[in-house]
Amino acid sequence: MPKIVTKKTRFPEGWEVVKDTLDEFERKMREALADPHEGKRKVESVWPIMKINHQRSRYIYEKYYHTHEITKEVYDFCLKQGYADASLIAKWKKTGYEKLCCLKCIQTRDSNTGGTCICRVPKSKLESGTIVQCTNCGCRGCASCDV
Known part of the structure; x- marks a missing residue:
C-alpha cells in the first residue's frame, strides 16, 4: 500500500x-x-x-x-x-525473469522440493493438457520463454 x-x-x-x-x-x-x-x-x-x-x-x-x-x-x-x-x-x-509474477515464486526455501514454483516451469516442459496454478499467487505460468 x-x-x-x-x-x-x-x-x-x-x-x-x-x-x-x-x-x-x-x-x-x-x-x-x-x-x-x-x-x-x-x-x-x-x-x-x-x-x-x-x-x-x-x-x-x-x-x-x-x-x-x-x-x-x-x-x-x-x-x-x-x-x-x-x-x-x-x-x-534480469534475463529470465521478465514475466515473473511475484518474488515468492523464486524463493527456494518456501518450496517442498527446494526449487522454484511450478508456475516458473515452461509450458512446453509440462505434460499437454496440464493446467498449472501457483499456490502462492494464483499465477498460471510466468516463465519467460512462454509466449
Missing part, C-alpha cells in the same frame, strides 16, 4: 501522467481488501491483492523503461512511496 499523502507530500513534475491510473489501482486494491473471503482457502484470499500489486508495478515499469513516458523523478517517487514493488522490478530487469 502506498504511503499516506499529506499536505507536505511534494509530487514531482509529470506525476499527472500516472496519477489517474494509480488512483484506479488504489480503488481496486481497497475493493480487494474489503472482499469477503468466506469459502476460500487462506492463500486464495490474497491472490487478488498480489495480482493488483503486480499490475501496478508492471504499469510503472512499462511507463519508465519501455514507453519512457515518466521521468526518473516520478519513477523514484513511485518506488519510495510504495506504488510499485522495487524488488520485483529489479528482477524484471
Whole structure:
C-alpha cells in the first residue's frame, strides 16, 4: 500500500501522467481488501491483492523503461512511496525473469522440493493438457520463454 499523502507530500513534475491510473489501482486494491473471503482457502484470499500489486508495478515499469513516458523523478517517487514493488522490478530487469509474477515464486526455501514454483516451469516442459496454478499467487505460468 502506498504511503499516506499529506499536505507536505511534494509530487514531482509529470506525476499527472500516472496519477489517474494509480488512483484506479488504489480503488481496486481497497475493493480487494474489503472482499469477503468466506469459502476460500487462506492463500486464495490474497491472490487478488498480489495480482493488483503486480499490475501496478508492471504499469510503472512499462511507463519508465519501455514507453519512457515518466521521468526518473516520478519513477523514484513511485518506488519510495510504495506504488510499485522495487524488488520485483529489479528482477524484471534480469534475463529470465521478465514475466515473473511475484518474488515468492523464486524463493527456494518456501518450496517442498527446494526449487522454484511450478508456475516458473515452461509450458512446453509440462505434460499437454496440464493446467498449472501457483499456490502462492494464483499465477498460471510466468516463465519467460512462454509466449
